[in-house]
Amino acid sequence: MTVSLSGLEIGKQLKERFPGAVVEANDQAVLVKSESLLDVARYLKDTTGLDFDYLAFLTAVDYYDYFELVYRLASLKHNHTMTLKTRCYGRENPVVPSVVKLWKGADFQERETFDLFGIKFEGHPNMKRIVLWDGFKGHPLRKDYLSDGN
Amino acid sequence: MAIKTEPFLLNIGPQHPSTHGVFRMRATMDGEVIVDMEPVFGYLHRGIEKLAEERTYNGFVSLTDRLDYLSSMSNNFAYCMAVEKLAGIKVTERCEYIRVIMAELQRIASHLIAVGAFLNDCGAFMTPIVYMIREREKILDLFEMVSGQRLTYNYMRVGGLSQDIPEEFLPALDKFLEQMPRWIDEYDQLLRQNEVLLARSRGVGILPKETAINISASGPVLRASGVKWDIRKVDPYSVYDRFEFDIPTGACGDCYDRYRVRVEEMRQSLRILGQARKQLPGGEFQTPVVQPVHLPVGEVYGHIESTRGELGFYIVSDNSIAPYRCHIRAPSFLNLTALRDMVVGWKIADAILIFGSIDIVMGEIDR
Amino acid sequence: MMLESYALSSIGSALKPLPADWPGGFWWHWLVFTIIAILFVLLMVLFFTYFERRAMGRLQARLGPNRCGPFGVIQPIMDAIKALTKEDIVPYNADKVVHWLAPAVAFVPVLLVFVVVPFSNGAMLADLNVGILFVVAISSLSALGIVMAGWGSNNKYSLISAMRAVAAVVSYEIPVVLSIASVVLLAGSMSLNDIVLAQNIPFILMQPLAFLIFFIGASAEINRSPFDLLEADSEIVAGFHTEYSGMKFALFYLVEYAEALLLSVLITTLFLSGWRGPLLPPWLWFLIKVVAVFFVLVWVRTTLPRARIDQLMALAWKFLFPLSVINLVITAIEVLAWPGGVPWPMLFVNIGIMAVLIVSWSRLFKFGWGRVKVEA
Amino acid sequence: MKPEHYGIGIAKGLRVTIKHLFRHPVTVQYPEQKLHVSRRIRGNELVWDNVKCTGCATCSKACPIGAIQIATKIDKEKNKYDVDITVDTGYCIQCGLCVEACPYEAIYMGYSYEKAKYRRNEIIQSNDMLLPSETRIRSGYMSPGIAAQLPEQTLLLEKITEKEE
């Protein structure tokens, strides 16, 4: 049975390790600052005992004020999971670091998130639209998207 | 003996017989060898995730059918489970069992197509796929019987099923369970030991264990690489903890292993079906609250082992009648990430084979 | 037989004044047999297209064509009409002349080969003393048509197909010729009629290995499945005839089946004792055997997956070629040992030799997949 | 895995295919020969019961596609509500949610499945075109009563049973 690790516990660990990185930790998820996302992710992936070697999925949610990025991590070794979140602000040019170097599975997902939300992933080797064509205007999954492209 | 030329660009697809939908590989070729490849897709993009935000929770079930159209039942199952998890609905025993039966039948049906198409890509001229479609038809008959459709079943509902199974379903299922193992054996005889197939698929397109994990592969692709990871076992949902079955794994993650894993999974599904059939209880097929309108605020991730891997629905609710956000973790989409790594360095014929062995469904990838 | 036989000693002598003993003159013979040969080819091809689809349908638990006429027998004619009435498309930027010529270049040699095929004792257009060599030489020409088609289509898939064609044809010519050579050694003649006459025991029994090599090699050369790499529809769409439509496509289709017919006819003639057989008239025996061989081809096509190009080449060079050389040597020794004709008990020895060679060579060669290191 | 290099695998495959030569083909010759479909089939037309229908538009709301339009107006002459239903069958995905949603069992899935149209405007159907008739049989979807009257589904499973070799 997959154990869903409490965000509180991991949040505590992360707070010790990366002071100031964790914004909020609740039972379900850990919310970290986007600047320290990469470090936290690397820590989560490489630390023994955590070993989050599997990125179950990655997506974003549009909350008007900010985009919340959701990373669902799993460890095939210990059979546990956790949810990592980060936020990025601004609707014009939101940027978050890319985790594609850690989990190659993020490749298409980040491109898709970019495509549909317009969130740029810094460090992604091939940051371009994936499901929509290159000349497409706007990002459809944003809440304020209207079909005429505004 | 590869003939080398200067590199040239070859568009494999989107109108190619073996790209399983409208999928395109922009391959840079050196003679017959692929030196670089970029997958291009999106021809089927319908914005299902956006549509979900504008539909009621139950109204979206029929759209999940259109995701992975070869395993609609699994999609229904995953979506309903996720919503039920969010709403805190506990479905009845009978419903769980019927769902499991449907999901496993769907797995067999889908794997039949996967294997058949894989062998067809390998060049076995239509025979395996025709045989396997015949078996699939039998399963589709069963589905038609319960849901009234042969492809987009729209059978499950949040909180249960749309209708109970008709009384002629169980005898037919028994008959199917009795016949099917022998057919699978026969298909195994058809090509499993075939020298040409072995030559073509063994050692071709190896996806090493570490890469498979790193690339978030799941389902038969991951298992063929030797990772014993099956949501049904590691995170048993529904009533899967009541069944005995094995997780077949491959030795090295080549095309042959992926083919073998799928065939073995069909056998395991039959085992589960047999047990589920025996344990199937009576009672209601749905909970009294069928139409949950306003779901509590929160978020949930419900995932099942779909035929192609981990199918998950990440749903954020804001207490309105529709999901605030519904993300679909599509297994084919993530498995496809592995394609480039596997294909580069192989010949075009191998590329087709490797692509076939991943077994993607474009409806799910483009969403 | 209504037609009496007349054997040309060679085309060279055919150019000399006509002999007087042919009733109605020499040209009658030519005319009659030309018509027979062309009719034979065209009708058999039509029949084969129907037969293959029908047999394949049954092997695949389907019905096959069944709409046109009783049991769908006039389906091929309908197909032909459809092909004729279709728009003929020449791709943009294609080499038009080459594109136009390709189907003809592919078709003519195949038709030409039937000149030397005996339908009954001596019933053939020309009994060349270099008959089988003629067959091999001329039939290799039709690969040119494929190359032209692949080249002239201005399509990358077609070009890949053309390159495969070149590689495959050049490679498979060798084992095929060598396996034919052992038959010729045994028969002592290159004339197809003489080869048939020499088969008191069908050569499939005397030369099982040569038969196998010829079967594999020739089906690779005419790109029948499992070696249909030239038109591998799951890989390179339809290969060299991707860009063909209408009548030109129909010609390629015709070539494909005419080649299959040729293969059946050659196997019948070289290994199955041609038109010989008890009770029934020779031409019927001939047809029965040809259709039977073709059924085997269909059967194999239905069952086997396709090989890859490098495996195809490896099979030719590493497996068929050495085995055919060995077989040739063994045959030569046998012929030396029994100059008056190899006695029939040797067929058991030959079958044994074939089994041993195939098993041992498979061990050595492993068809190319023994070398893939799979880390468990 | 045993060594498999001598053509044994090929021979086995050939055996399987030749076995099929002596079995019955499973296909049917469709236009002449028809099978009974499921009793619950969701055919490609809706059948509307103008008597039961109250014009509540629940079906229209339930439709995920929005293919059903319901308009009600008061017919003063006859002194009753007039219900105008328009279904764009071209959009309909045959999900059956409208039938499920209808509180009055006024709308049904059609039983037949051969309703291709030649003209585009024919697929937009309204009031009278949706009524049940000889050719517009109601399906048993979500209504067991009707289902019981329909013929039993033909199963491929029962149609061919392999002969024991």
Add this chain to the structure above:
Amino acid sequence: MIGLEHYLILAALLFSIGLYGALVKRNAVIILMCIEIMLNAVNIMLIAFSRFVVPAMLTGQVFAIFVIVVAAAEAAVGLAIIIAIYRNRQLIDISKINLMKW
């Protein structure tokens, strides 16, 4: 009546055409083709001599066989060289391959 001279002149003509092509053309493949034409011209001559001068002996045909063998070998090696050069320098224009100039 067609006699020996006809064949010999035909052979001379073909040989000259081949020679001209071999001397003038820049494309190495074409040059190879021209050389094949020259070899064929020689073969015609040999066989013509064999036919007309010593019809019973076939010596000319034997030599023609050897010429064909040599031509096959030459074609194989020549094409291999062309392809090797092409791989290294991406050209088969023989006038640009003037490494013989010191």
Add this chain to the structure above:
Amino acid sequence: MALQISFWILAVVAVVAALAVVFLRNVFRAAFALIMSFLAIAGLYITLSADFLAVVQILVYVGAISILIILAVMLTRELHQGNPSNNLELPALIVVLLFLAAGVWIVLATNWKVSAVPPVAPTTSALAQALFGGGGFLLAVEISVVLLLAAVIGAIVLVREK
């Protein structure tokens, strides 16, 4: 008569095809002209009652060498630059014409000893005797075999990848 007609047709085809090889701009078509020429020459062999050689000509030249040439054409792909000439056109033409003239003159000036004996009818066995029989060319055959082997090995070595 038939002989004459066929000779003239074949000769013209051979020469025209050979000229096409030299003068066509498209290399691929030039290769096909070459095949045409080879086929015509094979026909000429038949008129010389060398049937075996005619078939061998088709087998080797048309079936193998031409195919190889086409392969080279496809691999090197210098097609659209076509088939240019170098700056030696005029001197080469003069030399070749002189050459031709000399050849023709020699042919015409010599008094050939044409034998009246009819040619050997089926040449295959006669050729075999000549090649392998006593006092034949066995050693030469062996040497040519070695030559072929060397050529094959050489070709493989040349084309091999590093």
Add this chain to the structure above:
Amino acid sequence: MMPYQLFWGIFLLPLLSFVIIALFIRPFVKPESKVAGYITIAAILTSFALSVWGLITVLAAPGHEVAVPAISWAVIGDLRINVGIMVDALTVVMLVVVTGVSSMVQIYSQGYMQGDPGYHRYYAAMSLFTMSMLGLVLANNILFMFVFWELVGLCSYLLIGFWFHKPSAANAAKKAFLVTRLGDFGFLAGLLALYRAAGTFDISQLHAMAIAGTLGGAALTWAAIGLFAGAAGKSAQFPLHVWLPDAMEGPTPVSALIHAATMVAAGVFLVARMFPLFVGSPEALTTVATVGAITAIFAASMGLVMHDIKRVVAYSTISQLGYMMLGLGAAGIVVAHEGHVTLEVAKAATAIGMFHLFNHAFFKALLFLGAGSVNHATGTFDMRLMGGLRKVMPWTYTTFLLAALSLAGIWPLAGFWSKDEILLTALEARPALFVLAIITVFMTAFYIFRALFLTFSGEYRGGAVPEHGSTAHASHGAGHDAHGPAKPHESSKVMVVPLVLLAIPAVVSGFWNVTGGFSAFFGHGETRGFIEGLFEPLTHPLPWGALALALLGIFLAYAMYSKKWVSAEKIGSRFKPFYTLFYHKYWMDELYEGVIVKKTLVNGFFALLQKIDSKGVDGAVNGIARGAIAGGRSLRRAQTGQLQLYGLFIGIGILAIVIFVFMIG
């Protein structure tokens, strides 16, 4: 009665196995499968059986000779070259030795080479080597002998450099090849001299002519010395011995087969084969004997101080080869001294050297294989890292001990019988050489037992050390890394069985000549009186004296290295100059490298040539050249580098010639 054509089979079977392995097995079969080994072993065992049959046949045949019809191979003008084989006593003895040792070695290699990536290559080369060695032995024609001689050299090159990725192995292979080539020039020169003098290559004709005296004088002497030079190169005689110790870079079975039993013996065999020629030339005989004696003591002295067990054995081989040469030379001198030499007598005289060769082949191969076995267990060849292996490797130890005893010449083992014959003959022929030889006896016993005690007695000293392993361990091949430094263990059965099988002849083969049987066999019935009675109890003091000397050597080694009564270091430092001299191999390598190649050739001779060239020749040439350059500039425009232009010129030339000829004619 089996047909004599079967003798061809002895030679053809390894050839067949070579062809099969090289053409079919190696390209198509994984090195993990042991097919190649089985094929080779089968072929060579069959050859061995045939050889034994040959030996019996020849023993039974009258005159101990069998005529095998020759095959005409090529007729070039008047020169008709027949391919024939010569089967006499010498041949069959060599055949038995070669095939016997070879088959044992191949079996042993099956274990030793297991898992090596070059497994098939190894067996292909081994087959080829065996084939060429057998060809060399069987050839009835000195030209063919030379061909096979070179083939043998080639195989030796291939096998020494088997692990060619190691620079040391590659260098050793090159060195061996070049040094033996030096000798081969002598051989070739001798060959040509012989052909010029005699007009034939046929060996029996040459024999007859030499005995009859039609071939003689200076020509014969130089021809014989030339042949001997070849023999010296191949048999690693004194000035050309430097390659053999380095050749130990090859796999150990190679050393055992090639550098102990067969190829190095080819030199001795050559001398023996051409012995009637040598007998005609006392000068040549003296050269042979002297070089042999010097080599014997020289190599033995170096063997005293080596740390590498394989090198000790290698030096021992050189030393023993020296013995054989000495035996041949001395016997020749004795025979020639008596006057009136018949062919039989000449052949009988070779028996002394050949008998030692015969015995030596077995025990030396055994020693090498033992060394290989030890290496297999410890991962090193360095004796300082071994010790105490007696307990863990009883079989290896026992067989090695037997071989060592045999080498030291202890009664009644094989070495005893053959060595003392040589000593006695030497005493009779040249007493000075006898002194050298008798000292060598002592040294031999000492060094081989030093090796034995260092390796097998005392405590285990750890085996291969990773740092040190760079030389010793690397020579061990890729396949055995796994059990290098681990605990030593007895080798596998496939390696032990050949050791045991070889130990049998190493013990008993000496008895053949106790009563002169071997000599009689060689001399076609003719024996020499001086051998008879040598071994009757105490009739002659020499053998027993030598035996005592050998025992003394063994005791000394025992004292120094097993019991440590006497400190080896102390003695080493006492005789520091000698030790250094020996340890540095008399600076022979440096001499060759530095003095001969660099100083003499490069600085001296070449410099002189250069001076002459630059001053004298260039002056004259430059003047001409300047004129030529001026001319060339004008002609240069024709050299466009454009092939077709050249073709055009050729065309013009031909045209001109044609026109010219026809204008004239």
